[in-house]
Amino acid sequence: xxxxxxxxxxxxxxxxxxxxxxxxxxxxxxxxxxxxxxxxxxxxxxxxxxxxxxxxxxxxxxxxxxxxxxxxxxxxxxxxxxxxxxxxxxxxxxxxxxxxxxxxxxxxxxxxxxxxxxxxxxxxxxxxxxxxxxxxxxxxxxxxxxxxxxxxxxxxxxxxxxxxxxxxxxxxxxxxxxxxxxxxxxxxxxxxxxxxxxxxxxxxxxxxxxxxxxxxxxxxxxxxxxxxxxxxxxxxxxxxxxxxxxxxxxxxxxxxxxxxxxxxxxxxxxxxxxxxxxxxxxxxxxxxxxxxxxxxxxxxxxxxxxxxxxxxxxxxxxxxxxxxxxxxxxxxxxxxxxxxxxxxxxxxxxxxxxxxxxxxxxxxxxxxxxxxxxxxxxxxxxxxxxxxxxxxxxxxxxxxx
Amino acid sequence: xxxxxxxxxxxxxxxxxxxxxxxxxxxxxxxxxxxxxxxxxxxxxxxxxxxxxxxxxxxxxxxxxxxxxxxxxxxxxxxxxxxxxxxxxxxxxxxxxxxxxxxxxxxxxxxxxxxxxxxxxxxxxxxxxxxxxxxxxxxxxxxxxxxxxxxxxxxxxxxxxxxxxxxxxxxxxxxxxxxxxxxxxxxxxxxxxxxxxxxxxxxxxxxxxxxxxxxxxxxxxxxxxxxxxxxxxxxxxxxxxxxxxxxxxxxxxxxxxxxxxxxxxxxxxxxxxxxxxxxxxxxxx
Numbered sequence: 001x002x003x004x005x006x007x008x009x010x011x012x013x014x015x016x017x018x019x020x021x022x023x024x025x026x027x028x029x030x031x032x033x034x035x036x037x038x039x040x041x042x043x044x045x046x047x048x049x050x051x052x053x054x055x056x057x058x059x060x061x062x063x064x065x066x067x068x069x070x071x072x073x074x075x076x077x078x079x080x081x082x083x084x085x086x087x088x089x090x091x092x093x094x095x096x097x098x099x100x101x102x103x104x105x106x107x108x109x110x111x112x113x114x115x116x117x118x119x120x121x122x123x124x125x126x127x128x129x130x131x132x133x134x135x136x137x138x139x140x141x142x143x144x145x146x147x148x149x150x151x152x153x154x155x156x157x158x159x160x161x162x163x164x165x166x167x168x169x170x171x172x173x174x175x176x177x178x179x180x181x182x183x184x185x186x187x188x189x190x191x192x193x194x195x196x197x198x199x200x201x202x203x204x205x206x207x208x209x210x211x212x213x214x215x216x217x218x219x220x221x222x223x224x225x226x227x228x229x230x231x232x233x234x235x236x237x238x239x240x241x242x243x244x245x246x247x248x249x250x251x252x253x254x255x256x257x258x259x260x261x262x263x264x265x266x267x268x269x270x271x272x273x274x275x276x277x278x279x280x281x282x283x284x285x286x287x288x289x290x291x292x293x294x295x296x297x298x299x300x301x302x303x304x305x306x307x308x309x310x311x312x313x314x315x316x317x318x319x320x321x322x323x324x325x326x327x328x329x330x331x332x333x334x335x336x337x338x339x340x341x342x343x344x345x346x347x348x349x350x351x352x353x354x355x356x357x358x359x360x361x362x363x364x365x366x367x368x369x370x371x372x373x374x375x376x377x378x379x380x381x382x383x384x385x386x387x388x389x390x391x392x393x394x395x396x397x398x399x400x401x
Numbered sequence: 402x403x404x405x406x407x408x409x410x411x412x413x414x415x416x417x418x419x420x421x422x423x424x425x426x427x428x429x430x431x432x433x434x435x436x437x438x439x440x441x442x443x444x445x446x447x448x449x450x451x452x453x454x455x456x457x458x459x460x461x462x463x464x465x466x467x468x469x470x471x472x473x474x475x476x477x478x479x480x481x482x483x484x485x486x487x488x489x490x491x492x493x494x495x496x497x498x499x500x501x502x503x504x505x506x507x508x509x510x511x512x513x514x515x516x517x518x519x520x521x522x523x524x525x526x527x528x529x530x531x532x533x534x535x536x537x538x539x540x541x542x543x544x545x546x547x548x549x550x551x552x553x554x555x556x557x558x559x560x561x562x563x564x565x566x567x568x569x570x571x572x573x574x575x576x577x578x579x580x581x582x583x584x585x586x587x588x589x590x591x592x593x594x595x596x597x598x599x600x601x602x603x604x605x606x607x608x609x610x611x612x613x614x615x616x617x618x619x620x621x622x623x624x625x626x627x628x629x630x631x632x633x634x635x636x637x638x639x640x641x642x643x644x645x646x647x648x649x650x651x652x653x654x655x656x657x658x659x660x661x662x663x664x665x666x667x668x669x670x671x672x673x674x675x676x677x678x679x680x681x682x683x684x685x686x
Contacts, residue, residue: 024490025507029517039528204425223670228670230639230666231663233646234659392512
């Protein structure tokens with residue numbers, strides 16, 4: 001009697017363990033979204049100017065604030081007058097620490113830079129058009145310039161910004177537009193390359209191939225899915241990249257096209273498997289009635305099987321894109337990683353996953369760049385999650401009758 | 402009045418079918434092309450010394466032994482995380498859960514987790530295991546990260562394996578007075594065992610080739626010693642290949658090493674796939 005009771009207790013315990021295990025995947029998805037967003041969200045509370053530094057102007061300057069983009073343009077020499085950023089018509093004189101330090105002798109600055117704050121202050125006061133970029137520690141009470149208030153990075157600058165330059169000083173640029181467009185550019189090109197092949201193989205496997213041939217081909221396609229992405233990247237690097245360089249006479253072969261070709265090969269197994277499964281669900285009665293009406297096998301395939309499987313085929317395409325968007329290593333190795341908005345397939349591009357993989361190792365934990373990269377991860381997470389759910393919905397759509 | 406076989410709609414069919422066959426063979430041809438190219442170029446460097454010694458002279462000589470060991474540890478660690486949870490999750494979904502909606506939610510979530518890019522797992526692993534739980538860049542953090550990545554595959558395979566077992570097995574066991582748990586332990590699991598093992602083997606193949614999840618959680622460029630505790634960093638085959646293929650002072654000199662590493666990675670995947678297929682074929686009879 002007692003023994004039985006204990007057994008039942010054991011069963012309940014095990015049942016709860018099983019129940020908990022069942023909840024793991026849900027928990028992990030929730031945790032991933034929480035962690036990515038909390039790590040990334042700090043970005044929008046961070047100052048656009050490098051930590052420990054401030055931007056200062058002459059007291060007579062009426063300018064209230066500058067966006068990171070404007071700061072970068074000024075120091076790059078592309079904006080030369082205060083009028084262009086809403087101030088008076090005076091030329092801008094950018095001042096960096098080095099400019100000041102080189103004007104004075106070591107004696108004048110002092111062995112421990114004790115006179116430097118004084119000199120900085122004088123330099124600012126002397127130039128009405130000055131825009132200075134100084135370490136915060138050198139600003140003292142007698143400072144005769146005006147420190148510009150630190151602006152935080154806005155959502156608009158992050159999502160609409162056309163420049164990704166996280167190591168730029170004085171103001172790092174975190175515009176993700178080129179990365180998002182680069183990712184979509186490469187992925188969609190990859191699917192366009194993969195689709196004809198994927199459909200052909202799916203039709204061949206589902207309708208034409210004998211059982212024997214199918215039994216040989218299926219495991220080989222699975223193997224194609226099993227090869228590690230870093231091996232695809234290596235193959236792309238030593239075969240496809242030099243090939244593209246010599247065919248198109250390019251200075252470098254690491255281009256969007258190289259990425260698209262490698263991704264096409266990698267997305268093929270997904271497209272083939274999902275599309276084939278969809279075609280296989282066509283009821284035999286539908287196919288037989290088509291054949292009985294005198295249609296050939298091919299007519300039956302494109303008039304009956306493909307329309308019937310169309311939602312599954314759409315799901316295959318969507319899942320293929322999802323696979324391509326998230327692929328990291330192979331893309332990192334063959335696309336050249338230039339963060340510019342893509343215009344052609346024969347230029348280098350940079351994708352979101354490749355950016356994370358390339359830059360996270362160099363960014364200090366909690367830094368603005370670190371936060372910007374986690375935000376990229378969050379974008380990628382939402383994008384791929386949305387694609388998974390979208391594919392699921394497409395698959396459930398009512399079949400064409 | 403029989404028309405010629407190669408006119409009209411029949412000709413059309415013949416053309417399309419041969420086109421599809423050709424394209425199918427082409428796709429398989431790509432596979433052989435990739436594997437063949439790497440094997441032919443790199444088979445020369447594969448020897449006992451390459452497999453059992455550490456890299457020397459800035460990765461241009463020596464072998465990949467520490468990377469093989471590191472990947473081996475990572476595979477063991479990640480399977481210790483993923484296999485029990487995955488199998489239990491599958492059992493819960495197929496044998497215990499009575500609410501259809503819950504099963505549906507779990508299935509959708511499992512599919513979604515399977516669709517999340519590996520680099521996102523890397524970010525998550527870095528922020529949870531490396532930073533929040535203070536595992537540091539370590540075998541432990543890498544194993545957990547890779548384990549979560551492998552989870553959906555194991556759950557899916559387990560669920561399918563359990564589904565394939567006829568209900569008569571369950572009813573027979575219950576009719577003999579066995580409890581549900583005993584039925585699962587003595588009847589269901591032994592019957593599902595080969596298929597569950599297939600899932601395990603396939604996920605080992607998958608995990609051993611993943612680079613992005615271990616970039617920031619476990620992998621090291623070079624270590625003079627083999628890892629001695631779970632808090633040590635490890636070298637790993639896929640990361641090793643990435644590093645020596647893309648960075649280094651003398652890419653030409655490290656190329657043979659890269660080919661050799663790629664061959665070992667491909668060999669692992671090939672062997673795992675072969676094993677899984679053999680197992681599947683043997684027990685499906």
